[in-house]
Amino acid sequence: MKPTNENNPEYYHKVVDCQYACPSHTPVPEYIRLIAAGRYTDAYMINWESNVFPGILGRTCDRPCEPACRRGRIEEKPVAICRLKRVCADNKDSIEDRLPEIPSKKNGYRIALIGGGPASLTVARDLAPLGYECDLYDEHAKAGGFMRSQIPSFRLPEEVIDEELGYILNRGGVNHMANTRVESLKEILDQSYDAIFVGTGAPQGRNLMLPGYDDEKTNAIRIGIEWLADIAFEHVTTIGKKVIVLGGGNTAMDCCRTAIRLGTEEVNVLIRSPLHDMKASPWEVDDARVEGIPMHENHNPKAYVVEGGKLVGMLFEIVDSVEDEDGKVKLVPTGKEVVFECDNILLAIGQENAFPWIERDIGVDFGEWDMPIVDRATFRSTHPKVFFGGDAAFGPENIITAVAHGHQAALSIDMVLSGQDPANRPEPGTNLISQKMGIHDWSYASLVTEDRRYVVPHANLAMSLKNRKMEVELGFDVQTAFDEAQRCLNCDVQTVFTTEKCIECDACVDICPVDCLTFTDNDEEAALRRKLIVPALNLSQDIYVSTTLPTQRVMVKDEDVCLHCGLCAERCPTAAWDMQKFDYTVTKAGQQS
Numbered sequence: 001m002k003p004t005n006e007n008n009p010e011y012y013h014k015v016v017d018c019q020y021a022c023p024s025h026t027p028v029p030e031y032i033r034l035i036a037a038g039r040y041t042d043a044y045m046i047n048w049e050s051n052v053f054p055g056i057l058g059r060t061c062d063r064p065c066e067p068a069c070r071r072g073r074i075e076e077k078p079v080a081i082c083r084l085k086r087v088c089a090d091n092k093d094s095i096e097d098r099l100p101e102i103p104s105k106k107n108g109y110r111i112a113l114i115g116g117g118p119a120s121l122t123v124a125r126d127l128a129p130l131g132y133e134c135d136l137y138d139e140h141a142k143a144g145g146f147m148r149s150q151i152p153s154f155r156l157p158e159e160v161i162d163e164e165l166g167y168i169l170n171r172g173g174v175n176h177m178a179n180t181r182v183e184s185l186k187e188i189l190d191q192s193y194d195a196i197f198v199g200t201g202a203p204q205g206r207n208l209m210l211p212g213y214d215d216e217k218t219n220a221i222r223i224g225i226e227w228l229a230d231i232a233f234e235h236v237t238t239i240g241k242k243v244i245v246l247g248g249g250n251t252a253m254d255c256c257r258t259a260i261r262l263g264t265e266e267v268n269v270l271i272r273s274p275l276h277d278m279k280a281s282p283w284e285v286d287d288a289r290v291e292g293i294p295m296h297e298n299h300n301p302k303a304y305v306v307e308g309g310k311l312v313g314m315l316f317e318i319v320d321s322v323e324d325e326d327g328k329v330k331l332v333p334t335g336k337e338v339v340f341e342c343d344n345i346l347l348a349i350g351q352e353n354a355f356p357w358i359e360r361d362i363g364v365d366f367g368e369w370d371m372p373i374v375d376r377a378t379f380r381s382t383h384p385k386v387f388f389g390g391d392a393a394f395g396p397e398n399i400i401t402a403v404a405h406g407h408q409a410a411l412s413i414d415m416v417l418s419g420q421d422p423a424n425r426p427e428p429g430t431n432l433i434s435q436k437m438g439i440h441d442w443s444y445a446s447l448v449t450e451d452r453r454y455v456v457p458h459a460n461l462a463m464s465l466k467n468r469k470m471e472v473e474l475g476f477d478v479q480t481a482f483d484e485a486q487r488c489l490n491c492d493v494q495t496v497f498t499t500e501k502c503i504e505c506d507a508c509v510d511i512c513p514v515d516c517l518t519f520t521d522n523d524e525e526a527a528l529r530r531k532l533i534v535p536a537l538n539l540s541q542d543i544y545v546s547t548t549l550p551t552q553r554v555m556v557k558d559e560d561v562c563l564h565c566g567l568c569a570e571r572c573p574t575a576a577w578d579m580q581k582f583d584y585t586v587t588k589a590g591q592q593s
Helices: 009-015 017-021 028-036 040-051 054-060 081-091 118-130 158-169 185-189 224-232 250-261 282-290 399-417 478-485 507-511 525-531 567-571
Strands: 110-114 133-137 174-177 195-198 221-223 242-246 266-270 299-307 310-323 329-341 344-347 386-388 429-434 493-497 517-521 543-545 553-558 577-585
Touching: 009 017, 009 429, 009 577, 017 028, 028 040, 028 081, 028 478, 040 054, 040 081, 040 399, 054 081, 054 158, 054 399, 081 478, 110 118, 110 185, 118 133, 118 158, 118 195, 118 399, 158 174, 185 195, 195 399, 221 224, 224 250, 224 344, 242 250, 250 266, 250 282, 250 344, 299 329, 310 344, 386 399, 493 553, 507 517, 507 567, 517 525, 525 543, 567 577
Parallel strands: 110 133, 110 195, 133 174, 195 386, 221 344, 242 266, 242 344
Antiparallel strands: 299 310, 310 329, 429 577, 493 577, 517 553, 543 553
C-alpha cells in the first residue's frame, strides 16, 4: 500500500466517527470535553456554529452520530451524544454577545427563502450576517416548519423553539413574512430576487384510499402530519375513545402518544411489516411502549368499516413475512382477517414532496418521483437562481440533514453572487495540534473505563399522560452529564506517527490494549489487512500505513479499533507517536476566501 496521505482533510475526519457521521459535522468530542469542564456556553456555541439548533436537536435529533460512536464498540451502548447536546443548551448563559452582528448597511442582494423550516432558517442564519436581505416566506403564523407543527410539545417545548429561532429572526436581516403561502414560484422570480432557496419540506402526507373511505362523512380519518399540525396550533383539542394509528415511523409514534394525551381510552398501532422492521427510532418506540401503547405487526389494512356514514372500525388481513429465492421479503396473506373497532384513524404511512406551486416552464426541471433535479454538492437546481434544501431537495430526512443542506446552499448562493463557481467548493478547515504538556501529561483525559451509559430521567408518567405540553424527558443533571461525558473516548485526539523518529523497539505494539499496531512488511491492502496482529476486517474504516522504516517494514494501524488512549505515545521512548487534536470545520458562507 502507498503511505497514508495525512494531508487529506477527510482522513482524520473519518476517524472521528461521530463527527464524520453527523451531516453537519459537529465537533462532538470537543463540545463534550467542554461540558465535562462545566463550560456549557462554550459547548453551546460550538454546536450553534455547526448545527444551529442545539436545544432542539438535543431533544429530537435522529442521532446518526451515536451508532458510529467508538464507545459502542467496547460496550453495549454509545455515548449519549444527543442528550449531552441538550445539557449545554439547558445550562448555558446568555449568548447574545457571542452572536455575529447583523450589518445595518446591506450588501445589495435580496434572497427569498420559501418555507420556515430548519433548512431555510439555516440559510438565513448564514447569510444575514454577511449583509444579505432575506425574505422568509412562511405559510404559518410562527416559523419552525415541521419542528413546530409535527414534533409534539411533550418532546419539544414551544419555548425552546422560540428561543433558538429568535437568535435568527429577532436580530435583523431576516423579514419573516408569516401567514404568507407561496402559490407560484414564477411570481417570486418576477420580484427580482438575486437567489431563491426552497425549503418547503415534504409537506404532503400519504393518504390511503381503501373501500369505505368515501362513505365516511365525519372526518374521522386523518393524515397524521396534518392532524399533528392541528394539535400544535390548537385547532383540534379532542379525539375519540378508540384510535388506530397506521404506520411504524416516528410520526406514528408521535400520533399515538399525542392521542393518549388528548384523552383517548384505547390506541393501537398497526403496521404491515414485522415489528423489527419499524422505521421509527428505537428510543421513540421504547417511549411509546412505556406509555402502554400496543403495537401489532403483520396487519395489512383492507377496508374502512363505516356504518351510517360514521367510522366504526378497520378491517385487516394477517400476513406473513416470507423471504423469496432472491432474498427479498414479501408479505404473504394467511387468509385470516380481523376487525379493530375505532372512532378515529390516523395515517402515518409516509410523506412526499408536493410542488404544484412550481410552474414547469420556468427553468426548474423535474425528474423521478416528480422531484426537482438538484445538484447534490451545490444544491442548485437547473434554474441558476433557484436552490433547494432539506426534505424539498431529495425527500424526507431529518432536522440535522436539513441544517447541513442549508449551510451548503448558503455557501453556494454566496459564491454565485460573489462571481465564483459553486462547483469549485473550498476544502474544510483542518488543524492538528499536539496535546503534549509534559513527559506523561496531556491536555485531555482519556481513561478507557467500562462505565455504562446513564439513563435520562423522565417526568412522572401519570402526570405527563394528562398534559400534552409537559416535557417527558427531563435531561441530565450536571453531575450525570459530567459522568456521561467522561465516557467519551476523545476520538478527535489522533495518534500521529513520525517515521523518522521510530527505532522499531516494539514498545507501542506491546502496550497497545487492543492490538491495533503492527510492524510488518508492506503488501497489497487485502493481504496487509490480514497480516496484522489482529486482522483489520472492517473495510469501511481505513488502515494507517507509514512510510518505509529502516528495516524496510512499515507501521500499520487499524483505525477501526483504536481507542485513542495515548498509551503508545506515553510509552514511545523517541516521541515517534504523538497525540494531536484534529480540528475539522466545514466551510460556510463568507469563509471561502
